[in-house]
Amino acid sequence: MVNAIRKALLAIGLPAVLFAAWWLASAGSTSFYFPPLSAIIAEFGETWTAERWRDDVLPSVARLGAGYALSCIAGIALGVLIGRTRWLFRLTEPVLEFARAVPPPVLVPVIMLFAGIGDGMKVAVIVSGSVWPILLNTVAGVRSVEPVQLDTAAAYRLGRTRTLLEVVLPSASPRIVTGMRQALAIGVILMVISEMFAAQSGLGFAIVQFQRSYAIPAMWSGILLLGCLGAALAALFNVFDRAVLHWYHHQRAEEA
Amino acid sequence: MLEVAGIGRDYRVDGGTHTAVDSLSFQVAEGELVCIVGPSGCGKTTLLRMCAGLLAPTRGRALVDGREVDGPPEGTAVVFQEYGRSLFPWMRVGANVELPLKRLGLTRGERRNRVAEALRLVDLEGKERVWPWQLSGGMQQRVAIARAVAFRPRLLLMDEPFAAVDAQTRADLEDLIRDLWSRLGITVVFITHDIDESVYLGQRVLVLSSPPTTLRAEIHVDLGPDRDQLETRSGPAFAKLRAAVWREIQAAKRGGE
Incomplete structure (x- = not known):
């Protein structure tokens, strides 16, 4: 109980201190570009009305959701295929390293050329950046399955499908989840960037709009909202991680 | 043979x-x-x-x-030297023993019975819900043996x-x-x-x-x-x-x- 309280205090401690520091440091600010935090908070309620949630926040989250889901499906499926097929791995390895090294935002103008400026473009941009960590981690995870475990599966003649679902994927799951965590962070960044380039809605679009119309407190409130969205997604991901990798964390804690 | x-x-x-x-x-x-x-x-x-x-x-x-x-x-069943690595850490003991039985066309009840019987034979009765990594090396190898035994x-x-x-x-x-x-x-x-x-x-x-x-x-x-x-x-x-x-x-x- 005492431990739980201490943990909770530690978790919210630094954010609380930073928030307070921001509040105090900006309290008397007369700068146009750095308004007092109190003003930003006041603006928050004004700006993020139900209408804005519907028109900007939800479309952003939907694009992120679609892009992220596609990245996970494509990344895991291709990663298993490449990781389990030796010639395919040798063939694709250098290309994958290259593709991973290209900074995803530079692809936005390219993707706009063929995917237009609709939702499809934004989803494509998110996938173009998010798929790599999932793909590469899945390949690595699938390739490092314990040989004795594969021998065991083969000796009992589990068959391809069962070996994949019951042995290969669970064994690779810690790596896959690591890739998915990186992909989520990249996905949020690309969601915002794609909406800044060409959009009629979305969080990135709204923030650029505020900036261009010199609605500085509103702009800051949008940035704050983005931060909260990211934190909420990370918390959600932790719940997922603990559910899927329960055995993994438990085992590591036991062995430590 | x-x-x-x-x-x-x-x-x-x-x-x-x-x-x-x-x-x-x-x-x-x-x-x-x-x-x-x-x-x-x-x-x-x-x-x-x-x-x-x-x-x-x-x-x-x-x-x-x-x-x-x-x-x-x-x-044919095989028991390897590396017991710690031949068991699947994401499955509890019962699931580890049961896995090879899943393709034999047995009902859930029959599989459970076989798992319980095999664990009893290796002196690990009722350990179905334990994780393999919570067991000692000798016990882990007994789980691997139980897996082979249950497969008959x-x-x-x-x-x-x-x-x-x-x-x-x-x-x-x-x-x-x-x-x-x-x-x-x-x-x-x-x-x-x-x-x-x-x-x-x-x-x-x-x-x-x-x-x-x-x-x-x-x-x-x-x-x-x-x-x-x-x-x-x-x-x-x-x-x-x-x-x-x-x-x-x-x-x-x-x-x-």
């Missing part, structure tokens, strides 16, 4: 070839318990993997029930299964294998580098030579069906057999006659 006919395996090592197993032939009858010993690095594991259909031989062949082994044969194989191949457990646990596990073998009537091929263990367990001991490996000697163990860690091991018959295997292995190491 198991017939090995002129089986051999070469490995390619930068430029040349290394003959791990030259040519081996022997037979194991239905219901027999045969131990295979040899000096370290003599290709015991290579031999077992070829019998299990996990490794293709370079020449010769293995036959199970008269059918050539070209993949893991039906009705006709042929059980064991690759130095007790090499990594402590002496006391090892003695218990040896008795467990003798017990399971006589109760279940299965054919067991047991690979070990431990001379005492081979004599204590087997009805017959096959001694392999150093690489390129051939069959060096075959020793019949006339110790009778009832064996006891203390009595059997301290008797003169045991000492004689042990010495016979010992001499063969020493000669094998020198590579002479």
Whole structure:
């Protein structure tokens, strides 16, 4: 109980201190570009009305959701295929390293050329950046399955499908989840960037709009909202991680 | 039951070839318990993997029930030395034992019964919900044995299964294998580098030579069906057999006659 309280205090401690520091440091600010935090908070309620949630926040989250889901499906499926097929791995390895090294935002103008400026473009941009960590981690995870475990599966003649679902994927799951965590962070960044380039809605679009119309407190409130969205997604991901990798964390804690 | 006919395996090592197993032939009858010993690095594991259909031989062949082994044969279970790595850490003990049963067309209830029975046989009754990594090494190997037992194989191949457990646990596990073998009537091929263990367990001991490996000697163990860690091991018959295997292995190491 005492431990739980201490943990909770530690978790919210630094954010609380930073928030307070921001509040105090900006309290008397007369700068146009750095308004007092109190003003930003006041603006928050004004700006993020139900209408804005519907028109900007939800479309952003939907694009992120679609892009992220596609990245996970494509990344895991291709990663298993490449990781389990030796010639395919040798063939694709250098290309994958290259593709991973290209900074995803530079692809936005390219993707706009063929995917237009609709939702499809934004989803494509998110996938173009998010798929790599999932793909590469899945390949690595699938390739490092314990040989004795594969021998065991083969000796009992589990068959391809069962070996994949019951042995290969669970064994690779810690790596896959690591890739998915990186992909989520990249996905949020690309969601915002794609909406800044060409959009009629979305969080990135709204923030650029505020900036261009010199609605500085509103702009800051949008940035704050983005931060909260990211934190909420990370918390959600932790719940997922603990559910899927329960055995993994438990085992590591036991062995430590 | 198991017939090995002129089986051999070469490995390619930068430029040349290394003959791990030259040519081996022997037979194991239905219901027999045969131990295979040899000096370290003599290709015991290579031999077992070829019998299990996990490794293709370079020449010769293995036959199970008269059918050539070209993949893991039906009705065969393998217990590996690395118990910690052959169990699946994302499954509890019960699920680990149950996994091979899932393709046998059994109902859920039948599978559960088999799992419970197998765990009881290895003295791990009611441990279905425990995670394998919460168990000691000897207990983990018993789970791997339970997995093999629940599968009800006709042929059980064991690759130095007790090499990594402590002496006391090892003695218990040896008795467990003798017990399971006589109760279940299965054919067991047991690979070990431990001379005492081979004599204590087997009805017959096959001694392999150093690489390129051939069959060096075959020793019949006339110790009778009832064996006891203390009595059997301290008797003169045991000492004689042990010495016979010992001499063969020493000669094998020198590579002479």
